[in-house]
Amino acid sequence: MNKRLTTAGISLVLLFFAFIPAVHADSGKTYEVGANNLNVRSSPSHSAQVIGQLDNGDRVVVFQEAFGWVQTYFGGQEAWVASPFLYPADAQTSNRSAAPVSSASLEEITVTATEVRIRTGPGTNHEIIDHTSTGDTYSLVQTANNWNKIVLDDGSTGWIAGGMTDYNSGNNTTETNMDSSSSNDSQPHNTNAANGSLSGYNIVLDPGHGGKDPGAVGIGGVFEKDIIMNTVDNVVQKLRAAGATVILTRDSDYFLTLEERVRLNNANNTHAFISLHYNANPIMGINGVSTHFYAGGKDRRLATAIQSALGQNISLYSRSIIQSDYHVLRENSDPSVLVELGFITNPGDLATTRTNAYQNNVADGIVQGLVNYFNE
Template sequence: MNRKWLTAIILLILLTANCLPITKDQTASAETGDMQISASSVNLRTGPGLSYSVSGSLSKGDKVTVTGQEGDWYKVQAGEMTGWVASWLTSAASGKSESKKAVSSVDHLNVRSQPELSASVLAQMSAGDQAKIISETGDWVEVEFRDTRGFVSKQYITITETSAKNPTPAATDVSSFEIAVSALNVRQKADLSSDVIAKVHQGEVFTVVSLKGNWVQIHLADGETGWVYAFYGHLSDKSAKTAATTATETVTVLTDGTNLRAEPSTASGVVSRANAGDHLEVIEQRGDWYKVSLPDGRNGFIATWVVTAGEATTLQKTLKKKEANRKAGTLSGVTIVLDPGHGGHDGGTVGARGTNEKDLTLKTAESLSHYLRSAGADVVMTRQSDVYVDLRKRVANGHLVAADAFISIHYDGVVDNSVHGFTTYYMHSYQQELGEFVNAGLAGKLSLKGRGVRHGNYLVLRENQQPAVLVELGYLSNYNEERIVATSQFRDQAALGLYTGIVNYFDAQLEQ
């Protein structure tokens, strides 16, 4: 009898052991690492995407262990909870970014005093510039760039490991400074209250003597030196002579039938026309116009917003791009241009409560860009900061990258403050389908009144050769609606609605 009981106990132990999970093997195949939540509140989802249900929530500063990754989503363990979080809502745990650097992927990337778009600009990074990473905060990275400490948007940089062979460039690597504004004061000292000793002009390039915070000391033509504010130009590691001769040697025309005029004005007579891909030699720049040499020996003027500087290698590549093997629910291989309306001296509508349209459009576009990139899209922004961009140049940006969709984001305003709701506009028949999908996506996410899909004669639609829509996401002239649309919660919902409509539009293309 005792032998039977012993045999039964042994069998029970063996069966129990077979049922236990083999934790060691499972974790060995997972990509592990410690992260922390960087946003104020983050949803924990049942799968790697916004379409999956929410299974819990995490707060800023919460530590999580990454056990896997799929695209821009992390599978994490947080205490007893397991789920998926968006990677852009996390940051490295303390000490993990000490050996990393940020490499700017765009020109004129703003380094700001605080991690927000409304913060003042301390410096600007050119494409390829490197900066030491101090910390990561949500969508922002704190960096040290040429003795200036500030924040850059994470979506415009590449984060890589620092190595001894490729260190972060120091101030001594800077050789020249090109003036980017029409006229700039040169001061005796690195101080706005210091005496003005000279004026320099757009396109001029000077040898750099030294850097001091946000100021650059330059050599003037008469052998003297003076100080200029770094924000109003571009630093380079090229010599002043090299930078001056290569700054804008040629420009490449972006669209067929582009006008070349006798004077730098759209009111001037047309002396010739150029086609996409034509290269023109630049003689000088006057404001927003290039004076160029024509093939027949004459000179003419061409607007800066219808050309790109240098060889059009990007244009040639994008026009030849191949369609990716895309799956439903993703945007791999899709190029989308986001156009935050207004900017710079063009503030757009000012709300009854003082809200500026140009600020809301940029913040909404930033939110939407994160959703689109998480789905695999290549996103191009017509502006990344509070700057003015000509409407034709916005359209030209879409043509340059052969955009699959162009989304212009606005907030409305009229004299009648009782008018409210969101509206989606299109111009050409090939834009209507995108408009209908985008409008439906917004209707599913916003509580505002839907005003439907309408025909709108806007330049960014009229001149656009791509599927393009212009969305008005509510009326700032309506006191109650302004209060709603000015919140981050609304902008996130609007971005999610636009994202849903865009994904559904491209999914429908797969079914055709």
């Protein structure tokens, strides 16, 4: 009897371990935690169940990313952690504290503007990690170039523009006064756009389809989801070179629902959302590029600016702007467009769209279209 119980117990233990996912460092990137008491949740949401906590210096292996969260494993089960508090394990740590900062005996500052960005470093070229608003108070760690390093609620640190608080070191505030999303939204004619720069603007790029959803299938069985990523890489590089902060809904071949794409956009202080696609049609002669919008006003103006700039940079036929009821446009809270960059069922379009020259020209057109839109 005891022998049977022992055998059964061993079997249960073996069965338990068989269902624990195997996690290896070479199956994903390793990241280090940059905060104490970082919640580990059951799904990628601040309202999801907390299943554990991580501390400063802990390491996790990341397997996928989704709208500001990364998926890892914790205690043998799938878990999610907020990505702004993670750093590549081999990265330099100059932009963050080696350990949480105590706020004891530190001077306090108060935010005086609405929807102010908190960044990883003292300048608009640094990553946005959070937002704050009028009346919020923080402990001041140091100042640099009219930027204030503050202690956040979780003990980590971030940087906020001096012109957005009641503490100002007296330096020139022209650049830092633009680090409030409300100032960008209410003043689209800022000097950055006028000078051809997209500094201070947050652009969400949405590569269509991905993972189990191949999108359109073109000549020779080519998938839309594969072609679009090469194009997006060029657009990202040129947008960042122009000073824009770029947020990708996906950066590799995985599936996202339409709802997740919109949710990611709405979670950021986005100035423009651009969904990039390639088209298909049973009639091989159908060709050309079009830009879609849902409503008039900002959406239509953004579509017009981008379609016009694309027409000046690429040789494919322009199908003009089209009002469309796409989910990622209809449910979006920010100016948004969907661009069809050619028909992969048309031999001429397909051959052209797969060239580096075309993809570079598309990137130039989108950058110029955004500059023109923000400078209207």
